[in-house]
Amino acid sequence: MSSILHKYFSEMDIDVSWYKKCSHEKITTSNSEFDDLRKIVNKCEQCDLYKTRNKTVFGSGPLDSKIMIIGEAPGKDEDEQGEPFIGRAGKLLDAFLQSINLGREKVFITNTVKCRPPDNRNPSLDELNKCSSFLTSQINAIKPKVLILLGKVAANNILENESPMSDLRQKSFFIDKYDAPAIVFYHPAYILRSPLKKSEVWEDLKYLNNILKEHVC
Ligand code: SF4
16 A cells, blocks of 8 residues: 555544455455545545546446456546546447446446546646556455456556557556456547447457456356
């Protein structure tokens, strides 16, 4: 756990002993423990995005999810309602998941930053870095079997590279610190803006489905 998070937890009189345990072994993190992290995110002012947000978007899904989907940042609808992927891009993501028999109720969905960047611009490196401890805490607590990274921003941030999407699609990147493979998939918002890419999506979905069959029982 980062020193910043540890300090926040301590100041709020929140027991953090569970976190240490789950960083070494798979445990079922309770709703209340995860809610403690959510409360910290809700009050976070670590980067300037807090000044323009309406609501933080912590993420949603079961804590024992074997699959974690990570997008870039909340958009307008998400910022207004505090839930991830609920706009047009969210509906398209649902359709992608349903095409491989994956319901949203089986996955935990979040973003690299928890507050909307103004005008939906890409989050800055400073914003990504300042928010990264929250995402790391979520991944360590959920311990997914597979990470699905939506779009170049999320992929570059989590894989710590600067590769273009053409070098990232249909590949599996094992992340040692999370003990899980990561698959990069087009961000559905990009597909909405670039409908010609839809033909590539089916190939990506077939690849993703094979990885899920291999790693998620
Ligand atoms: S984006 Fe992350 S680091 Fe920045 S204010 Fe929101 S929760 Fe805090």
